[in-house]
Amino acid sequence: MKSLIRNASMAAAALAVGLTATAIARADDKPTLAFVVNGASDFWKAAEAGVKKAQGELPDYTLELKYPEQSSVAIQQRLMDDLVTAGVKGIMVSAVDPKTSTDGLNKIASQTALFTTDSDAPQTKRVAYIGSSNV
Template sequence: MNKLLATAAVTAALLGLAGTTQSQNKKTLAFVVNGASDFWKAAEAGVKKAQTELPNYTLVFKYPEQASAAIQTRIMDDLVAAGVAGIMVSAVDPKTMGDALNRVGGQVALFTTDSDAPNSKRVAYIGSSNTDAGKQAGQLMLKALPNGGKCMGFVGLPGADNARERIEGVKEAIKGSKIELVDVRADDIDQTRAKRNVEDTITARPEINCMVGFYSYNTPRIYEALKDAGKIGKVTIIGFDEDPITLGGVKDGTIVGTVVQQPYEWGYQGMKDMAKYLEGDKSFIPANKLIIVPTQIIDKSNVDAFWTTLKERQGKK
């Protein structure tokens, strides 16, 4: 009953929002993420910046209660029912959400980010090349482990394209070397489970001397579990994204490096591009419908400069 009431309340609020914006001749654009993670704060900051430059639109940012394809689909359906004009989404599981994404894409302008759904009715993808990001992580592994090593990977949603492509990129980069990605443990964006996966690996796989966190929160959970076990400095850590714990580890040398994306640009550029599209301008969409925002390797040499820029964009001191 509580879930039904909560859903009804969300729908009512969205319908009220749509009525207000329509009365002001404003269209609503929504950014829907795949789970509650600090990673998305930068994208949210980008959306807020875009709002200052799009006075004729109302921009909303939606976090699902949990990383569930069903919940994310419900949020998008509610937004469509409320009259939004466009949705940008990081799909929880593009392969199982095909019908839902096509239904949404048939009614509003649908863009994907972070994890693409190329077989859906999406207009375009705006985000990283996750394969290239995986290759960059592989480069960090090769540099840090010149004599080889056995690595365990940790990820949230193994079925999502971003996870699969990052893993494939790592494997391609380390192919032919003495480094092996032994396995990848999944956690469905459950923070407790993410740390437990690392703890289980420490206990059951003592030969593992390298750990790779494929999602933003995975590297902090690796760091915490290794610290609790007294193994910081004994296991090589490679990360993705810019969690403060990850950046702190890069700064003090306990984490080799991290491959960062630009979620701020996804939010900022994505909302502006969606508005262009709705206004009839499709010139920014390439033939392959992939708008790639480059990733970057952050190590001890450039972490301070990167962190300063990140804080400025998020309005932090």
């Protein structure tokens, strides 16, 4: 459990560091970084705690963790589209189905910095994968 919280904190910090090179924030507003999980599960409660901990360590950013209503590619894509429309500077996603989400993930990657975690999507234009090898 502690390693999952540590990994979520590290992922949020890595996302923030990666975005420093891609986004210049005005002094009067904080860029938002979002972590989109692949479904509601107790597994993600530890990641949520890590995001909250990272928020304390990264006061110049607003960090959000988003749960899709259901574990569905279409719902996850809509959630990410909404985040891009709202102006988030970066999204970390655990893709519901990376193999069938390539076009949708590439769309998001063309509009904001996209990172993957937990389930990688190496065929996409994501900035980086943060997680363990599934091979």
